[in-house]
Each structure stands twice: as C-alpha cells, then as structure tokens.
Amino acid sequence: MAGSQGSGASLEGISLGSSEEADLRREAMQQVLDNLGSLPNATGAAELDLIFLRGIMESPIVRSLAKAHERLEETKLEAVRDNNLELVQEILRDLAQLAEQSSTAAELARILQEPHFQGVTFRVEGGELVIARILHGGMVAQQGLLHVGDIIKEVNGQPVGSDPRALQELLRSASGSVILKILPSYQEPHLPRQVFVKCHFDYDPARDSLIPCKEAGLRFCAGDLLQIVNQDDANWWQACHVEGGSAGLIPSQLLEEKRKAFVKRDLELTPTSGTLCGSLSGKKKKRMMYLTTKNAEFDRHELLIYEEVARMPPFRRKTLVLIGAQGVGRRSLKNKLITWDPDRYGTTVPYTSRRPKDSEREGQGYSFVSRAEMEADIRAGRYLEHGEYEGNLYGTRIDSIRGVVAAGKVCVLDVNPQAVKVLRTAEFVPYVVFIEAPDFETLRAMNRAALESGVSTKQLTEADLRRTVEESSRIQRGYGHYFDLSLVNSNLERTFRELQAAMEKLWMEPQWVPVSWVY
Secondary structure: OOOOOOOOOOOOOOOOOOOHHHHHHHHHHHHHHHHHHHOOOHHHHHHHHHHHHHHHHOOHHHHHHHHHHHHHHHOOOOOOOOOHHHHHHHHHHHHHHHHOOOHHHHHHHHHHHOOOOOOEEEEEEOOEEEEEEEOOOOHHHHHOOOOOOOEEEEEOOEEOOOOHHHHHHHHHHOOOOOOEEEEOOOOOOOOOOOEEEEEOOOEOHHHOOOOOOHHHEOOEOOOOEEEEEEOOOOOEEEEEEOOOOOOEEEEOHHHHHHHHHOOOOOOEOOOOOOEOOOOOOOOOOOEOOOOHHHHHHHHHOOOOOEEEEEEEOOOOOOEEEEEEOOOOOHHHHHHHHHHHOOOOEEOOOOEEOOOOOOOOEEOEEEEEOOHHHHHHHHHOOOEEEEEEEOOEEEEEEHHHHHHHHHOOOEEEEEOOHHHHHHHOOOOOOEEEEEEEOOOHHHHHHHHHHHHHHOOOOOOOOHHHHHHHHHHHHHHHHHHHHHOOEEEEOOOHHHHHHHHHHHHHHOOOOOEEEEHHHOO
16 A cells, blocks of 8 residues: 555556557556655545545456457457457456446346347248348347348358358358348338337246247336337237337237137147247247137136336326225225315215115215115116125215216225226226235234224134235236235335325326327
8 A cells, every 4th residue: 555655556467458558558557646645645635545546446347347448459340350249258257246246237247148239030931031020229220221021142242041040150250341132122111100018917038939039039027118119020029118228029919819818739839930049940839829719718818918008297097996805904094095185085975775874864974775776777887886785785886986076086996806997997097006915914913903992893803814815815916907006004004105105196207007098
C-alpha cells in the first residue's frame, strides 16, 4: 500500500494490452498512482482515492474486460470472423465466476447467450432451402437484406442444397465477408398489427418437443404480458416481453388449443419447418388434429391460452370484486372499505323472498319481494347470483349494481367466483381481488383472536378451517386467470391497507385490461 512518502502502488499483474501503446498506458497509469501517493496529506483523501482506484483496477470485471481488449487489439476487426463463437464462449467462461456476485455480469452473460445471430429459421420446399421466418429484433431483421420466402442457393459459391445443417456448417467455416446467393421472394413487406396478450399458462421452450428451434423459443409464465410481433406462421408466433428483451417463438393460439384440447394417442403432430439452429430428423412425429366431431367436448372446457389486452391510462374501475373461500374475511374487508370512504365506495342491497321481520325496513339490509316475482326474474337472467336458504330465496340483482355505479361510486361485491364471468365486461370493468386463506395454523390463531376480541362469536372447528384452506386452493386453481390481485389475509388490518393501496394505484398508473373493454 502506498505510504505518505510516495512509495507508489504497483500495476504488476494488471494486463492492459500487449502492444507498445498498452505499455505507454501502463506507464501513464503508474505515474498517476505515484503522483497520488506524493500529494500532501497522502494519508487522507489522496490515499482513499488511491485505494478506490486500485480496487477498481484489480477487480475481476476490469481484468476480464482488459483480457477481451487484448484479444481485440491482436487482430483486425472484421464483420465476420471464423472464431467469433469461440471468443463469446471464452468470455462466457470468464463471466461464469462473476455472475453469482455481480448482477451486471449476469446480465451480460444472459445477453451473450441469446440467439441474436440465429435470427432465421428455414423450411424445405421443393428441394430448396426457403426462409420460413426472420426473428423480430435480431440482426438479420435489422439489416433488412433477407425476407421470408427467399431461397438460399449458395454461400461463398458453395451450394447449400436442402439441408439447413449444411448451411450452418458453411457459415461457421466462413471467414471474412460472406456472400449469399439468393432467389428473392418479391413479397411486399407489411407492418404487423401491434398485439398484446396476457398469458394464462407457463411455457418453457426447452421442454417443448414441437418447437422448430428450442434456442429461439421465448419462456414465459402465467400472468406475463407479451407483445406479439409476428403472426404469419399459423403454429408459431414471434413475441417479446412487454418489459423488454429480444423476440422469440411461442406456440400460437391454434397450436396450443390443439395441444391442450386433445389426447395425443393415434394423432400426429409435426414441426412446421426445419431450422438453422435445430437438428432435423427423418422420423415422423405425431400430428394432432382438430376434430369437428369433438367440438362438444372442446367447448365444455375453457382453454386458458392467451387473452388480448390493451394498455389504458389510469382510470377508476366501476366495480371491486372480492373473491375467496367462505370465512376468509371478504365481508369484513368490504365493510371496512365502505366505512372508510362511503362517498367513494358502496354496495348492493340483496333481495330475498322471505317475509320481513318486525324490526326490518325495506331497503335496509334487504329488499323484499315475493317468491314468484323473484323466480321470474331469475329465469329472465336479472340476477348476478342467487341461492336458497331455509326455504327462502336470496340473490343480487344486476340492476342494483348499476344503481351504485350510476350514483358515482365503486360497487364493492363479495360474490362467488362464477359471477366474475358475468361481471367481466366493458359495462362493469371489475377489479378482481382474490382474498387467499392463510395456512391452517394461522387461520386457527386468527379465529381464536377474533373470539377473544368479540369480533366473532363462532368458533370454527378443525374441519371448518381445513375446508376453508382447501376451498381457497380450489378457487385459485380454477379462477386464478381472472384475478388482478391476490392478497393473503393473515392479518385483517394489513390486508385492508394493501387493498387500499391497490385501489389508489389504479388512479395513478396505466392498466392492462381485456381489449374487448376498449374496442
């Protein structure tokens, strides 16, 4: 370490280049370090600067970058080199040790492993190699020299035939410039329509045996938002995450419907095209067909694939729908919200066919109608939901929701999950919140605390508690694709604050909503 007498700090072991210019830079840097050591009060700020600079120069990231710099200085840069792949792999090996400690190194490694250079896939047509697709955002797409439908004839004077692997080998062995001989398709380019979708299933291209090129696939999870940038292929769309990143292949709506709707037995499914970055096999794969005779079974099941969405500026939802298992606290949250701000939030008055008690008044707690009238309205579809208890009908009329909205309030509803399908329209634009049950032990402790504080008078049995937890899981599995937000109600006050914050956020941030609400 440099002392106050300017003994200097050594640059030994730090490689900044292999040429005379690099030697001069090293000498200049050594002089800077020596001068820092000889400054007045070197044991103070100057020595801290020296420690900081030496720390930077000796960091593994700087060493790795210096190593790459040496490699680049040794040879003349060319548009295409015969060892680019090896150079990238060597840099990736250096980064592997740093990726666990540095987010920057991890990001660089991720970028280097993305298939930007593998931006084209091919199909064999009439014994010739035809460009099947060009990945959006890749180098080939940005250059604009190749187009879908072009036929690749030669690479540097060598015929490629109809084997994508032969083309791949010729490109790998090429050095200097690469000359492609192509037969253009003369297709008129067209601007694709911007489409955004919310995904309702998980997808990992590494596990997909049908994708024509696993390396070009795009991984996503249920709930992710994607921009579809190309839908020319009936089976494989190109998409990228809304947050950013390069485009990749995803199964189309049609392909995924076929895959999810039918059993593979006795049906065949084949990849639609060969590819530069994937191997081709002479074996026939199984093909899956959409059989019109199976339409009845197909329509009985709701296939969760993609939902087209649109980005809207901040706006207030007309309804707030609380979904959850019985006993999880939906009604308590609804009442707290309405009490907290009665000018902004309201709710409906349920209808019943039972006779009013002496202490009850019409519209206070219930609206009372005859059983015949209520049954007629149920048949006419005027009720969002209804049920029978001890021989009397109870239900929520759709008109009563409209009444709350017309009064300028957000209508807060705690309803059964099936009711969301009716409400999820441009008329009601609901914000759907799932109130998830906590684990069994937490739920039991909450019930005990509610009894001790007088908030609740009903002690739940172990069977009741387990039923709540199991029902909560079933609702999440069956209706999770409808949820805008999920809150685990392990503490009522905390859950209420989280719900408040979520509702306030709708006024300040853009929202992704089903496109049917907009157009």
